[in-house]
Amino acid sequence: MTHQQPQQTTGRVSTGLPGLDEVLDGLRIGDNVVWRVSDLDDYRRFVLPFLDAAAKAGRQIIYLRFGEHPPIIDQHPAVRTITIDALGGFESFTSRVWHLIERHGRGAFYVCDSLSELLNAWATDAMVGNFFRVVCPFLFELDTVAWFALHPDRHSRMTLDRIRQTTQVMIDVHRHGDDVQIHPIKAWRRQSPTMFLPHREQAGQFRPITDSSDATRLQASLESGHLHRQPLLDYWDRLFQEVSRAVFEQDQACMPDLQEQVLQVMISRDPKILELARRYLTLEDLLTIRSRLVGSGYIGGKATGMLIARNILLKDAPELWQPNLEPHDSSYLGTDAYYAFLVHNGLWPAIMRQRSPEGYLSEAPALRKAILTGQFPAEVRSELERLLDHYGQYPILVRSSSLQEDGFGNAFAGKYDSVFLINQGAPEQRLAELEDAIRQVYASSMSDDALVYRKQRGLDQREEPMALLIQRVNGRFHGRYYLPDAAGVGVSRNTFAWDSAMNPKAGMVRLVMGLGTRAVDRIEGDHACVMALDHPGRQPFRNPDEHYRFSQHLVDLLDLQEGHLETRPLSQLLDTVQDLPMAQMGEIDRAASTRAEQIGLPGPVWRLTFRPLVQFSSFIQRLSSLLSTLEAGYQHPVDVEFTLHIDEQGEPSFNLVQCRPLATIGDTGPVTLPEHLPAEREIFRTQGHFMGGNINLAITRIIRIDAAIYANLNINQRFDVARRVGEVVRESSASTLLIGPGRWGTSSPELGVPVRFADIAGVSALVEVSENAGDMVPDLSYGSHFFQDLVETGIAYVALFPESDQCRYRPDLLPGEISQPDNASDIERAVRVYVTDQTPLQLTGDVVRQELVCYRPVDPKQ
Helix, strand or coil, X not given: CCCCCCCCCCCEECCCCHHHHHHHCCEECCCEEEEECCCHHHHHHHHHHHHHHHHHCCXXXXXXXXCCCCCCCCCCCCEEEEECCCCCCHHHHHHHHHHHHHHHCCCCEEEEEEHHHHHHHHCCHHHHHHHHHHHHHHHHHCXXXXXXXXXXXXXXXXXXXXXXXXXXXXXXXXXXXXXXXXEEEEECCCCCCCCCCCEEEECCEEEECCXXXXXXXXXXXXXXXXCCCCCCCCHHHHHHHHHXXXXXXXXXXXXXXXXXXXXXXXXXXXXXXXXXXXXXXXXXXXXXXXXXXXXXXXXXXXXXXXXXXXXXXXHHCHHHHHHHECCCCEEEECHHHHHHHHHHCCCHHHHHHHHCCCCCCCCHHHHHHHHHCCCCCHHHHHHHHHHHHHHCCCCEEEEEEECCCCCCCCCCCXXXXXXEXXXXXXXXXXXXXXXXXXXXXXXXXXXXXXXXXXXHCCCCCCCCCEEEEEEECCCEEECCEEECCEEEEEECCCCCXXXXXXXXXXXXXXXXXXXXXXHHCCCCCCCCEEEECCECCCCCCCCHHHHHHCCCCEEEEEEXXXXXXXXXXXXXXXXXXXXXXXXXXXXXXXXXXXXHHHCCCCCCCEECCCHHHHHHCCHHXXXXXXXXXXXXXXXXXXXXXXXXXXXXXXCEEEEEEEEEECCCEECCCCCXXXXXXXXXXXXXXXXXXXXXXXXXXXXXXEEEECHHHHHCCCHHHXXXXXXXXXHHHHCCCCCEEEEEECEECCCCHHHEEXXXXXXXXXXXXXXXXXXXXXXXXXCCCCCHHHHHHHHHHCCEEEEECCCCCCEEECXXXXXXXXXXXXXXXXXXXXXXXXXXXXXCEEEEEECCCCEEEEECCCCCCC
């Protein structure tokens, strides 16, 4: 139960020392008191009388213990000590303190450890100031009195100034031998002729030093004791000063420890990512990152992945990648800048409401709107101006790089925004557009997609600050348009191989002309070129017409005239731009060119097949090397994004813009296949014949086509079944497993179920079963456009061959079937639906072991 004190708004509070009360005219309810001391013993000697006075007045007293120094309070009978771990980061610590203050309510008194101790946990001085700017107003609002200590020599002037501006009372304590003086710096709404003079302690009284000669001598003695102290620099800056010194002097004894310190505060908290960073990011690399960092804190997962991947290539395969990997030109906006933005705009109370279980989704729209209208602190704006000076008028891309993004287990693919800027116009306009882009990415952390994704993965209560990766867009100016020659997504494991001859370990690429947006996003009606790297020429199309239909027709680019990203038909683009590298990207369709000429249309007609690039350049060899080198470095399959720059000889150089552990489908992270599974709980199991990487899905609904009934239907009825499946899929957003005979999406109903992809795009997993009735056999080489859609949508795929000794299939064990009326038609009876939301089925596939099983877990209620 919350302990409530009577509300007091004008009452005075004693410091416990009558002489000090006289100097300050007492304390007021709501005061935050900051003691700036060189020795914590000087803080303790003022704390103890305050505690006694507060206890005598019947106050609830809380001691917030978070420092590594000896306790300020040791077993005082009136004090409750609460220990808080600051190592979890700014947000978790600040949130814990906020909720603690909220829980204890009005009128509680607080004594805190030295704020300077937070530097040991966070390493970023600015965040100490931001913590105080969040907590101090909240304490004031709840009519508390709170005491804090601070070592002024450990903080920057900016942080000291912000704490001074926020607090109500600030007192300096100086000691010279046995001579102790206090010097009130601030006492809000109090004034006397001598209040802000130094006061010398004498027999419990504090006498103002009114003689200027004495004051001058005092100041001189204090300054002489500070001669050997470091200047007032941010802790972060002092750390990197030491790093710079160690690198310059090649101080091998210090370098490993300094590398570890920097990795812990700038790169990651993920143990696996840290291990990679220790091997591939040197102190010199870390200094370079620091030189391109706006603010302080972490650079986030996307930036970290890109930098580590580039260094893996340059270190492990230097002969190939020194000449063929373009230097990166990225900048970073640190996570502390994100928190500083929230604090600067007074959004922390809104953040706390959103972090609560009841406000997690409901408070997000208002917070998202507030972020979109927020202003940046002056020190961040000035750094952004310098960043724009560096890029000139080249287009830039502002990308999310949150703390958890692109790590092992949580890809966050597509959950946060990226914003292209053409970066044209006056400096003031370019800065305003950059700030808008940053706000948009910040606000995307409050989107429904991002919030639901985090909650589904148990990450909703974990710290997720947003850093930013700002990159020069790789490409060329083509008159009013700007675009790279080509871009793509490569994966080191081809989990969607459509031919048994293809080796999954050889990898796969999805390649497009222009910006890579069309390679990473599924665009209705258009397709990237999908190639298995060990068989790049093997395309599973039945005829040239199908090859054309399921290829790229639209190109994403930056339109400098319109001022944003645009999509142009390839034919229209070729009418206006003459210098595109079509000789490497495509081929002339001679039959289509002849037809166009006959009806008076300009020619020739180009098809984006990428065959010249594949056949006559080192593209496949280089990309294969890139993926295999990165997988070896990561010791895990990888997923990369890249752009290509084609030289005059038609050879590509790569610009690696993103690398992450290969994303999984369903719940992320490593998967564990059940051992010794009882036969009555196993629905199906297969060695191989599945796609989608590691699969770990909880299935709450199954739609199964009864093969025996389906085999006896005529062609029209089979199309009716396909329509019925679409209706059932759309009835629920539950995690759905679709099981059917033969080939889903076939245009030949005798070979399977002729659904359209749009009818089943919402399912989680697709199962094709080889049935004895007719020719209904799974065949990935058929109708590749359908499986391109699977690739781009992230639907897991399984092919079952029950006649094989490597497969077991028991549909009779499926639980939760919804009964049908006696007068159900053959169409309705063919589509069987099962609901297992109380005890979901588990679909688990291990891509390394090439084994997959669908089973009923043990019901926890049994």
